[in-house]
Amino acid sequence: MKKKVFAIFACMLLVLSVGCSKDPAPETPDTDNPAVETELPKSLTAEETKQLYTDAMEIYADISMANFDVDTEKSIIQDENKYYYKIEDERFESYDDFYRYLNQYFTKDCIEKENLIDEWLFAEGKDGYLYLLAAGRGTDLFYAGYSMGEPVMTEDSITVEVTAYYTDEPYEGEAFTEAPEEPIDFETEVYPFKLVPEDGTWKFDNFKLFY
Incomplete structure (x- = not known):
């Protein structure tokens, strides 16, 4: 009889200990799951x-036009006839x-896509x-x-439209960065740009050189 009572008492203690145990730790958010919301960087002003x-x-533009200072004394040769010269640039070595x-400026996907x-x-x-490589090109x-238009913030991106202006004849003035007073004098083309969050900052996910 004593053994039976002791067994019942032990079972009661087990139930109580389970019921009083601490709540399980919250699960770590799955950042790989697009359905899980993550905190966006602070929105950018215009x-x-x-x-x-x-x-x-x-x-x-430097990349598109191969516009870098090089050390012509330091070169490597690939594919027998392609000469590459060491870039001298304080921004990177x-x-x-x-x-x-x-x-810093382009997403990893953009670097690959572009x-x-x-x-x-x-x-x-x-x-x-x-x-x-010893190569290059000129500008338009x-x-x-x-x-540039006003940036538009969405749930997970910033979009902005840039309007490029062109003339019928070679343009001799200094390139401007604000809408001209007489836009009718120019032909225009609109380019949409998209920024997305990556590594805690906004970066371009597409890009275009229009000159």
């Missing part, structure tokens, strides 16, 4: 968006630095430095300038 665009366009610099580190144009030397002589 001025901040324009500055980010200006900085991104500077390096994008090594091949890896170059990628990190681009990733082929910003073109294996035909750039090469990594055995020393780890960044080398540039009819490009006059651009103006």
